Amino acid sequence: MHTDGLIEAGSRLELHVADEQVGSRLDTFLASQFVRYSRSFFNRLIAEGAVSINGVVALKSGISLQEGDLVVIQFPSPRVVESKDLEFDPPIEVIYEHLEFLIVSKPAGLVMHAPSEMSTVITLVDWLVAHYQDIKEVGYVDRPGIVHRLDKDTSGIVIIPRTNHAHGIFGTMFHDRKVKKVYYAVVEGHPDRSGTIALPIGRDPITKVKMSTRAHGQKQREAETRYEVIEYFDNAALVKVMPVTGRTHQIRVHFAAIGHPLIGDATYGKKSKNISRHALHAQQLSFEFDNKPYTFEQEPPEDFQNLISTLRSRPKE
Numbered sequence: 001m002h003t004d005g006l007i008e009a010g011s012r013l014e015l016h017v018a019d020e021q022v023g024s025r026l027d028t029f030l031a032s033q034f035v036r037y038s039r040s041f042f043n044r045l046i047a048e049g050a051v052s053i054n055g056v057v058a059l060k061s062g063i064s065l066q067e068g069d070l071v072v073i074q075f076p077s078p079r080v081v082e083s084k085d086l087e088f089d090p091p092i093e094v095i096y097e098h099l100e101f102l103i104v105s106k107p108a109g110l111v112m113h114a115p116s117e118m119s120t121v122i123t124l125v126d127w128l129v130a131h132y133q134d135i136k137e138v139g140y141v142d143r144p145g146i147v148h149r150l151d152k153d154t155s156g157i158v159i160i161p162r163t164n165h166a167h168g169i170f171g172t173m174f175h176d177r178k179v180k181k182v183y184y185a186v187v188e189g190h191p192d193r194s195g196t197i198a199l200p201i202g203r204d205p206i207t208k209v210k211m212s213t214r215a216h217g218q219k220q221r222e223a224e225t226r227y228e229v230i231e232y233f234d235n236a237a238l239v240k241v242m243p244v245t246g247r248t249h250q251i252r253v254h255f256a257a258i259g260h261p262l263i264g265d266a267t268y269g270k271k272s273k274n275i276s277r278h279a280l281h282a283q284q285l286s287f288e289f290d291n292k293p294y295t296f297e298q299e300p301p302e303d304f305q306n307l308i309s310t311l312r313s314r315p316k317e
Contacts, residue, residue, distance in 0.1 A: 007034065010077045017069040026051070027061035030073065041142040042073075050074040086127050090301055100166035101159055101289070102132070103296045108155040108277050108303070113143040128160060135160065139167045147171050148179075151249065156183070156282025157298045166289075173287055174246065180286040183241040183251060184300055186279035186307055187260040188269060190232055191239065197225040197254040201247045210267060211249040213257045223247045225254045233311035236263060240283075252278060263307065275307045 007013065021029055030042040030051070043061045045051055051058045052072045053065070065071070088107055096103040106112070106124055113125040128145050129136045135145040138161055145160045147170045159179070161167040173179050201223040202215025224244035231238040237260070241251050252268050255261055261269025265278035272279075281300040288294070299305075 007037075007075050009075060011075045013073050013075070015071045015073070017065045017067055017071065019067050021065060022067045024065050025061065026053070026058055026063045026065060026071070029065055029071070036141045038140040038142055041140065044142075045073065045076070050076070086122065086130055088127075092124065092127050093298075095157060095296055095298060098162070098289075100163045101161050101170070102128075103157055103285070104128075104160050105157055105298050106150055106155060106282075107301065108153050111152045112149045112158075113146055124158075132162065135162060138162065138164055148174050148246065150282055151252075151278075151280075153277035154280045154282060155301050155304065157285055157296055158282070159285060159287075169289065170287075177244065178287060180284075181243055181246075181282065182284035183243070184230075184281045184283045184304070185239045185241050185251060185255065186263045186275075186304075186311070187237055187239055187255050188263055189235060189260045190237055191227070191229060191255075191258065191260045194228045195226070197227070197258060199223060199254060199257055201250060201253055211247070211253045213253060221245075221247055223250050223254065225251055231312075232316070234314045234316050236311050238308060238311075251280060272307075274310050275303055277303070279304060279307055 015033060017029070024032075027039045027042045027046065031037060031039040042051070046058055046061050049057050049059065050073065053063065053069050055070075088110060090107045092107065092110070093105040094102055095105055104124070111121055111123050113123050114121060125144060125146065138145045139147065145162070145167075147159060147161055147167055150156060150158060159170055161170050170179070199213040200215070200220035201211050201213060202219040202221060204210040204212035205215060222245060226242040226244060228240045229237050230240050243250055249268070252262055252265055256265070256268035262278040262280055263269070264272040264275040281304050283300070284295065284297045286293070286295040
């Protein structure tokens with residue numbers, strides 16, 4: 001079976017492993033059969049016990065398949081989202097509409113897409129599909145319209161492809177680092193006036209939900225962050241950040257690694273009484289689409305601005 005279409009929610013499907021598929025990883029095999037579904041989608045199904053091999057529940061994505069294996073998949077039931085749950089404060093704002101993409105301002109506190117098919121968390125994808133139903137057919141089923149991400153507590157602008165044509169173009173641009181990103185961050189202490197942080201990043205060897213510059217071997221990926229200080233405060237700084245790569249938690253991890261964690265970052269630094277999240281905002285995106293240059297900018301939200309005002313009000317030592 002090989003399909004580039006959608007599978008009806010709640011379906012139970014059986015697949016037999018052919019000779020040419022012998023030795024394939026289970027998750028790779030499944031993703032190759034269902035083009036609209038990502039490997040991460042199947043990794044989650046496997047972890048939830050929704051995939052079996054020859055009648056035995058498969059709990060590891062890396063299982064090597066043998067000829068004739070019978071793989072059974074139980075696809076999840078559809079997620080139900082009430083319209084009343086799609087009202088946010090501050091609201092989601094569409095900054096720009098193109099026939100092939102949207103530029104959207106994501107508020108802090110909102111996740112981009114559901115972390116699992118069993119999740120009841122309301123996401124940016126839920127809002128997008130409710131307001132732009134064509135996006136449901138774009139990209140992977142578990143994250144339609146998503147071609148790059150912001151952390152839950154990072155505010156700012158994101159690109160949302162509206163067509164599979166645009167999804168492919170933007171995917172290539174992000175891979176080739178053709179999309180220029182600018183963030184604003186407020187960090188602890190006084191970093192150098194400008195600099196480049198080039199430290200590889202991988203999963204933290206102790207706490208797996210964190211990323212770290214202390215990962216080892218092949219689990220590390222190159223990461224580079226450039227920055228310029230905009231303003232120094234008493235014991236903090238407003239920083240313009242230009243990430244060259246786009247690793248998970250990259251900006252947060254890099255500034256923590258040089259001794260200047262983001263204010264309010266409970267994961268890589270400490271909580272703050274002046275802001276209820278890490279102080280990071282995706283300020284600007286620049287790219288070229290169909291031979292036309294685009295630059296979009298969105299000022300930081302109220303909580304970020306209030307933090308800066310509070311810091312400015314304190315006398316410098």
